[in-house]
Amino acid sequence: MTNFDFPAFLVLASVVTGAIWLIDARWLAPRRRAAAGGAPVKEPVVVEYARAFFPVIFAVLILRSFVVEPFRIPSNSMMPTLLTGDFILVNKYAYGLRLPVVNAKFVDIGEPERGDVVVFRFPLDPSTDYIKRVIGLPGDVVGYRDKTIYLNGEPVAxxxxxxxxGVGSGQVMTGAREALESLDGVExxxxxRSRAPDLPPGCRVLAFGPVKVPEGQYFVMGDNRDNSNDSRCWGFVPEENLVGKAFGIWMHWDGARDGLPIAWSRLGDGID
Structure with missing residues (x-):
């Protein structure tokens, strides 16, 4: 969903502003005061900015790394659950706490469950974030035929x-068949689309039958089944690529909508 390495930027900005503030407070400011004979001395502009910005940048780094992170939905692959233009919130601690940039887990809190909507770093390009629904857990056997998921040999209802x-950017899906699916009670x-092939173009993982999900990995799919680049195409999501669990929509802005681009009715919706 994005290629800009914002966590790395926050870490670098925190280090730079914090170092400037610390060095000045520990060594440079006392020298300035001594040289002025104890009279008030104005601090350099760069130190003033560093002192003002460091707490804000560091707080954003902590909040974004360990608590909640915003993302924007750029495509129709998760329709009708998520629409193009949705701005969502992702729980960063649902699957454990990870260090920013290196993504090493240092606190193990929980694991994904079937039906979770997860954000993860795309295995083929970790600089890009994807969002899909967890279908298969480690050890599950996943199949897909006739528009139906088969888990461990049983069809998903x-x-x-x-x-x-559809509306706005999602108008292209008008006329598609909508169904309520239940994964372990998550509806x-x-x-x-009945005339579309089971696998989107280029997808080969499930071309010759069910696959078993390896340990430490997950099988994910988009809710817009015929328009999703997902595990059917490129394989599994390693546990270390998980970013967090999507849980709410805080804004929707789609310039392709008729009238106002904001869909007020979606604001505050939870994500099931």
């Missing part, structure tokens, strides 16, 4: 909901 009507809507 679907309840038809009729034809979908969510999915979209399929």
């Amino acid at each position: 679907q309840l038809p909901l009729g034809r979908y009507t 969510h809507s999915i979209l399929t």
